[in-house]
Amino acid sequence: MRQRDEIVVLTDAVLITCIVQRGVADTVVDAATEAGAQGATIFYARGTGVRQKHLGVLGITVNAEKEVIYIVAPADHADHIFERVYVAAKLDTPGMGMIYMSPLEKMATYVPPEIAARFGHHG
Amino acid sequence: MTEPVIQRRLRYGEFLSAVRVRQRRVSYKDVHADAGSRQTARGLRLIDVHRLLTPYVSVRFFEQLRAVVPLALFLALFQIAALRADVQEGELIAFGMLAVMLGLMLFMDGVKYGLMPFSESIGFNLPNRSTPAVVLGFAFLLGGVATFAEPAIGALRAAGGGVDPLRAPWLHLLLTRYPDRLVFAVAIGVGLAVVVGMLRYFFGWRMKTLVVATLLPCLALTAYAGFDPKLAPIVGLAWDCGAITTGPVTVPLVLALGIGVAAAAGQEDNPLAGFGIVTLASLFPAFAVILVGIGLVGEVPDPALLAPIVGADATVAWWDETPFAELVAALRAIAPLILLLWLVQRFLVGESVKQRNIIAYGVVVAVLGMALFNLGLTVGLIPLGNQAGATVPAAFSAGIGSDPLYPYPIGIGLTLVFAATLGYGATIAEPALNAMGVTVENLTDGAFPKKLLIQAVAIGVALGIAVGVAKIVFHWSILPLLLAGYTVALAGTIWSREEYVALAWDSAGVTTGPVTVPLVLALGLGLGKAVGAAEGFGILAMASLGPIVSVLLVGFWIQRGAQRAARGEV
Numbered sequence: 111m112r113q114r115d116e117i118v119v120l121t122d123a124v125l126i127t128c129i130v131q132r133g134v135a136d137t138v139v140d141a142a143t144e145a146g147a148q149g150a151t152i153f154y155a156r157g158t159g160v161r162q163k164h165l166g167v168l169g170i171t172v173n174a175e176k177e178v179i180y181i182v183a184p185a186d187h188a189d190h191i192f193e194r195v196y197v198a199a200k201l202d203t204p205g206m207g208m209i210y211m212s213p214l215e216k217m218a219t220y221v222p223p224e225i226a227a228r229f230g231h232h233g
Numbered sequence: 234m235t236e237p238v239i240q241r242r243l244r245y246g247e248f249l250s251a252v253r254v255r256q257r258r259v260s261y262k263d264v265h266a267d268a269g270s271r272q273t274a275r276g277l278r279l280i281d282v283h284r285l286l287t288p289y290v291s292v293r294f295f296e297q298l299r300a301v302v303p304l305a306l307f308l309a310l311f312q313i314a315a316l317r318a319d320v321q322e323g324e325l326i327a328f329g330m331l332a333v334m335l336g337l338m339l340f341m342d343g344v345k346y347g348l349m350p351f352s353e354s355i356g357f358n359l360p361n362r363s364t365p366a367v368v369l370g371f372a373f374l375l376g377g378v379a380t381f382a383e384p385a386i387g388a389l390r391a392a393g394g395g396v397d398p399l400r401a402p403w404l405h406l407l408l409t410r411y412p413d414r415l416v417f418a419v420a421i422g423v424g425l426a427v428v429v430g431m432l433r434y435f436f437g438w439r440m441k442t443l444v445v446a447t448l449l450p451c452l453a454l455t456a457y458a459g460f461d462p463k464l465a466p467i468v469g470l471a472w473d474c475g476a477i478t479t480g481p482v483t484v485p486l487v488l489a490l491g492i493g494v495a496a497a498a499g500q501e502d503n504p505l506a507g508f509g510i511v512t513l514a515s516l517f518p519a520f521a522v523i524l525v526g527i528g529l530v531g532e533v534p535d536p537a538l539l540a541p542i543v544g545a546d547a548t549v550a551w552w553d554e555t556p557f558a559e560l561v562a563a564l565r566a567i568a569p570l571i572l573l574l575w576l577v578q579r580f581l582v583g584e585s586v587k588q589r590n591i592i593a594y595g596v597v598v599a600v601l602g603m604a605l606f607n608l609g610l611t612v613g614l615i616p617l618g619n620q621a622g623a624t625v626p627a628a629f630s631a632g633i634g635s636d637p638l639y640p641y642p643i644g645i646g647l648t649l650v651f652a653a654t655l656g657y658g659a660t661i662a663e664p665a666l667n668a669m670g671v672t673v674e675n676l677t678d679g680a681f682p683k684k685l686l687i688q689a690v691a692i693g694v695a696l697g698i699a700v701g702v703a704k705i706v707f708h709w710s711i712l713p714l715l716l717a718g719y720t721v722a723l724a725g726t727i728w729s730r731e732e733y734v735a736l737a738w739d740s741a742g743v744t745t746g747p748v749t750v751p752l753v754l755a756l757g758l759g760l761g762k763a764v765g766a767a768e769g770f771g772i773l774a775m776a777s778l779g780p781i782v783s784v785l786l787v788g789f790w791i792q793r794g795a796q797r798a799a800r801g802e803v
Contacts, residue, residue, distance in 0.1 A: 149463065156288075159298040170346055171289035172590055193254045 113153060118221045123214040124188040126181040126222055129157070130199050130207035135177035141198030142181050145191040151180040198213035251399065293342060293536050297334040301748050303623030305330050307658060308621045308752070311651055313572060318624045322616065329613015332605045337747060339602030340384060344482060347595020350588075351574035352486045356493030356581045368583065369744055372490060376427030377420035379483040382570045386416060386477060387607050388615065388634055388751035389560070396758075400767035401466035403530055403603070408470075412727060417472050418525040422518030427487050430513050431679050434495045440512075440529035440735040444726050447516050458523050461711030463530050466767055469711045471522035475515035477750055479742035481665075482570075484511060511737070511742035545662070571596055589612025606747070614748065615755040622759025622769070625651065626706070648706065649699045655756075656698035656776060659749045660691040666740070680791055681736070689787040690740045690780040698753065701772030705761050711771045718778040725785035733788030740784050741777035 126147075128138050132154070140149045155176045165172065183191050192211055200206050260642055309320050320326065352375075360368055371496050380386060389412065398405040407415055433443060455471075458464035580585065629644025639647060660666060670683035753772050761769025 165277075165285075168285055169279070170594065171285045189253075189256075197254070200284050203284045204277065205285060 116162050117218055118183050118226045119216045119218050120221070121216055122185040123217045124185050124211055125214050126179075126183060126188060126192055126209065126211050127206065128179045128181070128195055128199065129155070129176050130179070130201075131173040131205075132175035132177055133173075134199060134207070135179050138177075138179050138195050138199050141194045142191050145194035146187050147181045147183055149181075150158075151177050152171075152231040157204065159208075163211070167215070176207070182209075182214065252262075258729050262426065275659070276658060279675070286402065290338075293338045294334065297337045300746070301330060301334050302714060303662060304655070304659055304748065304752065305617060307655065308617055312621055312624055315647060315651070316624045316627055317512045318627065320617075320655040321620055326613050326617050328617070329502055329609045329611070329682075331613075333748065334609075336602045336604070336606030336609055337384070340606055341481060341602070342601050343595045343597070343599025344485070345533045345595065347475075347592055347597075347599050348482075348486065348570065349489065350592060351578050352489040354584065355491040355574065355577055355582055357496075357578070358493075358584065359490075359549030360485070360497035362583075363581055368494060371577055371581075372427045372487075373424040374432045375424075375486060375490065376483065378570045378573050379486050380420040380423045380478055381416065382482045382484075382566045382603075383478060383480040384603065384606050384610075384747040385480050385750040386419070386566075387610055388754050389415065389419075389474070389477060396768050400552045403463055403526065404466040404470060404675050405770055406533060407467065407526065407529055414525055414529075415470075415474075415522065418521040419478055419518040420475075421758045422521035423478050423483065423514050424449040425521075426513035430487070430491060431516075433496050433720035434491060435498050437498075439731060440738070441726060441729075441731055443652065443736060444512065445723065447728075448719060448723055449515060451516050451520050452716060452723075454520060454523050455715055457527065459710070459715075460532075464523070465674075465710065465712065467526035468715070469768060469770030469774060470525065471519045472711070472715060472777075473754070473770050473772075474522050475517075475519045475776045476742070477772040478518050478755075479511050479514050480750075481584065483514065484665075484742070487514075501536055512738035515742050519774075533800055555698055559604040560600070563600045566603055567596070567600050595748070610751055614751045618752040618755025619759035622761070623763045625760055645706070649703060652702040653695040653699040655753075656779075657691045657695040659752075660694045660780075661687065663746055665689060665746065665747075669740065677732065679794065681733075681788070686736075686784070687789060693740075693780030694703050694776050695779070695785030696711070696783070697775040698772055700779070701757065701775035702760065703755060704771050705769055706764055708764075708766055714771075714775065715778070718775075722785060724782045725782065725789070729785055729788050730792060733785065733792070737784035737788060738783050740780045757796070 130138060135152045139147075139152070142150055152177075155175050155178050156174055158174050159172075181191060181195075193207065196202075196209055199209070201209060220229055252480070305326075312320055326458065355371070359371065389408075394404045396408055432438070433440075441517070441772075455468055458471075459468050491519075598656050612665050625648050628639050628647050629641050666687055667683075670686045673686050674683045700714065703709070704714060723739075725737070729737070750773065754770075757769035757772040761767075
């Protein structure tokens with residue numbers, strides 16, 4: 111039985127952060143969703159990279175306006191999403207942006223009661 | 234009978250290792266230490282260049298495509314469908330249009346990377362580091378020199394051919410023999426306008442006062458010139474010049490300076506600080522051009538007695554041939570502006586600019602773009618406008634050996650509808666207007682919705698162009714139109730609220746982009762020639778008067794609605 115003062119805390123979650131040029135976020139989110147991500151948070155930012163200084167005149171094609179995408183994924187799924195996004199966002203080209211993954215200690219959100227019930231009480 | 238499905242067994246682990254991209258772990262410490270020593274991008278693959286360049290170029294190209302193609306198609310289709318005339322030299326015009334789009338794309342990018350860093354730095358630093366007199370002097374020079382770099386100004390130089398030398402002798406003289414004087418007058422007018430605009434920031438003058446104080450002498454001078462038969466033909470040109478000047482170079486450069494000055498004067502929070510200069514920059518040049526006209530009439534009592542200009546030499550020097558002539562013209566237009574900005578940056582602001590290679594790229598691209606645009610102007614925009622103007626009269630008047638295509642009233646109606654549609658379409662497509670609409674909606678807290686502004690301006694321009702075309706077709710004098718229109722605008726200005734005044738007067742300048750101006754100018758000249766009018770100017774003047782009146786009226790309507798709502802609640 112689920113009690114009223116209980117929070118279901120999820121563990122083994124990973125945060126994937128992807129920073130790309132303004133306008134590319136949709137590509138990233140599409141790739142991540144296809145790879146199994148449940149959702150994404152996008153926010154706008156500004157930033158320039160070390161690499162941009164080495165691109166010469168081509169550097170002007172890199173927009174300093176960025177989009178930052180947060181994707182929270184289960185740990186065993188994250189590598190797959192990480193790869194798909196890397197390929198879809200063409201991050202192997204200088205100036206296109208970067209992606210990194212960091213472990214999350216815990217997360218909480220709405221978990222359907224029947225699913226929470228299925229996994230029972232741990233503590 | 235279906236074939237039995239063959240099952241092939243594959244270990245999931247093998248599948249995964251085949252599908253997965255191999256990850257190689259490298260410590261960021263090592264990469265970081267190595268990257269610091271590297272200076273250039275080595276090993277940039279071809280695909281990288283493609284990935285970087287293609288989206289960048291296509292976004293910018295489609296921006297221009299959206300502005301140019303619908304207009305050009307409308308003109309060409311109208312000519313073919315309604316007037317049953319083929320577009321002459323279609324391939325050449327199409328090539329010219331391509332040059333216009335490419336040129337504008339390059340030029341706008343060049344301005345962004347080559348000029349804006351300077352003007353932002355100067356606008357931010359100069360007001361703090363020098364005296365107001367220096368700032369005003371720089372403002373004057375900037376306004377004047379930026380006028381030369383304005384793409385549409387090239388159309389003026391090309392406009393002389395369409396003027397009847399017998400009926401408008403002084404106008405013809407001004408355009409053919411002294412076009413430099415004309416451009417100088419416009420430049421000085423814009424320079425003065427920028428100075429007054431800066432003074433407004435210093436002293437916080439109200440736009441209303443400024444408009445009335447500028448408009449009254451302008452109208453008085455116009456009336457004086459209009460009643461003098463020698464000067465009358467110049468009036469249309471003079472007011473057209475105002476519409477030409479406020480383009481994609483002058484406005485952002487001057488605004489950058491204005492924002493700096495406003496900040497230094499302690500009014501950075503004034504949301505309407507950005508408005509106003511555009512207005513002045515379209516009134517002052519008209520004033521200056523009429524003055525030049527008066528001077529010219531005093532100087533040359535009888536143009537017919539002047540020796541005709543000796544025709545161009547048969548041997549054309551290599552720098553006068555097509556690609557070089559345009560390049561030289563572009564250099565002459567842009568070099569002074571760059572030089573001015575660089576000198577001020579170097580000696581008055583005293584800070585060197587960063588990223589020199591990108592600025593160099595911007596300057597080169599701006600010059601190339603200007604050259605391409607000028608080329609496209611000569612072979613594409615102007616011939617297309619000219620042709621459309623020249624064939625339109627076939628709708629209502631008998632040509633050589635042919636009956637009019639339509640009965641007179643229908644033909645005239647068709648022509649005016651054509652003119653209005655052209656104005657409406659060109660305005661709707663103008664990106665600057667869209668941007669202004671967003672600003673206005675935010676500033677007025679939604680009382681003046683973006684859509685309403687765009688519609689008001691577009692209808693104003695449409696009516697203005699229709700009236701301008703009617704002026705040429707019916708051989709009206711432009712004087713009563715100008716006086717009546719601006720009197721209404723003046724009355725509206727006095728009774729309207731301050732923000733609507735600034736808005737209405739600025740919307741006039743926003744609508745006349747570098748594609749519309751040459752097209753409409755050429756259309757007017759072609760039309761004027763075809764119907765035998767003395768000169769074909771005035772359409773642009775009407776096109777900028779139209780939105781002033783229409784936006785003021787809409788402003789009134791909103792104001793009254795708000796008052797009624799307030800009264801209803803009490």
